[in-house]
Amino acid sequence: MALVTTTEMFKKAYEGGYAIGAFNINNMEIVQGITEAAHELNSPVILQASKGARAYANSVYLVKLVEGALALYPDLPVALHLDHGPDFETCKDCIDNGFTSVMIDASSKPFEENIEITRKVVEYAHAHGVVVEAELGTLAGIEDEVQVSAEDSSYTNPDDVEEFVGKTGVDSLAIAIGTSHGAYKFKPGTKPQLRFDILDEVVKRLPGFPIVLHGASSVPQEYVKIINEHGGALKDAIGVPEDQLREAARSAVCKINIDSDLRLGMTAGVRTVFAENPAAFDPREYLKVGRKNVKDIVAHKIKDVLGSEGAAL
Ligand code: G3H
Ligand code: 13P
Numbered sequence: 001m002a003l004v005t006t007t008e009m010f011k012k013a014y015e016g017g018y019a020i021g022a023f024n025i026n027n028m029e030i031v032q033g034i035t036e037a038a039h040e041l042n043s044p045v046i047l048q049a050s051k052g053a054r055a056y057a058n059s060v061y062l063v064k065l066v067e068g069a070l071a072l073y074p075d076l077p078v079a080l081h082l083d084h085g086p087d088f089e090t091c092k093d094c095i096d097n098g099f100t101s102v103m104i105d106a107s108s109k110p111f112e113e114n115i116e117i118t119r120k121v122v123e124y125a126h127a128h129g130v131v132v133e134a135e136l137g138t139l140a141g142i143e144d145e146v147q148v149s150a151e152d153s154s155y156t157n158p159d160d161v162e163e164f165v166g167k168t169g170v171d172s173l174a175i176a177i178g179t180s181h182g183a184y185k186f187k188p189g190t191k192p193q194l195r196f197d198i199l200d201e202v203v204k205r206l207p208g209f210p211i212v213l214h215g216a217s218s219v220p221q222e223y224v225k226i227i228n229e230h231g232g233a234l235k236d237a238i239g240v241p242e243d244q245l246r247e248a249a250r251s252a253v254c255k256i257n258i259d260s261d262l263r264l265g266m267t268a269g270v271r272t273v274f275a276e277n278p279a280a281f282d283p284r285e286y287l288k289v290g291r292k293n294v295k296d297i298v299a300h301k302i303k304d305v306l307g308s309e310g311a312a313l
């Protein structure tokens with residue numbers, strides 16, 4: 001099977017009450033870990049590359065790595081998605097070079113400007129058989145070198161979503177309901193709680209429309225502990241509780257974005273090898289442990305959080 005768009009994935013996910021995992025890719029081991037897990041569990045998967053990932057690995061390598069995974073797992077439904085596309089040109093470059101889905105993230109711009117940029121991307125993407133995700137509301141945290149403080153973040157206003165989707169023709173919508181990017185999502189001592197009331201209001205206005213959740217890592221404490229016990233210093237790293245992600249996956253949320261958890265898994269693996277064997281210097285020796293952690297984390301998400309196991313059959 002060639003790369004697919006997310007249209008069919010989201011339709012089935014919405015109807016089936018589960019979500020598709022969108023995992024960030026930056027190198028070969030991450031692509032391998034994610035796709036091995038998805039293949040073994042027969043789960044559709046979205047592989048997404050940020051601007052930073054494309055600059056780090058070179059987008060050509062990322063596309064070829066994904067094609068490599070497809071050659072190995074021809075029956076696996078895989079979408080290749082641009083994460084947080086900053087402008088029309090970046091989206092166009094991805095559309096012209098094999099991506100099947102792009103996100104245009106003009107969420108920091110005024111509402112009318114967000115509509116205008118998004119509509120331009122939608123026109124070009126749809127003419128080329130590619131689908132588009134856009135965002136309303138601002139998440140806190142770090143994305144592509146931009147740090148948004150908690151004070152500057154804002155929840156999505158449900159009164160805006162109908163007009164935005166109607167005027168742009170966008171295929172899915174990322175909303176801000178209390179998640180944030182990175183490994184420090186909630187203040188220690190506070191109770192992490194997503195705003196399901198906002199999600200419900202959005203769904204009322206956009207029945208049947210696929211919603212996307214960014215910043216949805218749960219920051220598994222077992223990996224934080226391994227990192228800190230092997231020379232790391234991740235203090236007060238807190239993620240979204242998995243039961244809340246499960247609840248979101250059962251609703252209109254069809255795409256759940258996970259990057260930080262994979263970073264933690266990879267780092268925990270590499271740190272463990274170096275701590276236990278300071279003489280190690282073969283990259284295969286430490287990267288394979290990181291890759292195995294990535295695979296385990298993705299398998300856990302598919303089975304126990306997203307509910308997408310077997311959806312590819
Ligand atoms: O939204 C942020 C993603 O985790 C991507 O992060 O821009 O550092 O690649 P990045
Ligand atoms: P996390 O930092 O929670 O993994 O979020 C990733 C993300 O939203 C990518 O767009």
Ligand code: ZN
Pocket residue numbers: 084143181214215257
């Ligand atoms: Zn994001």
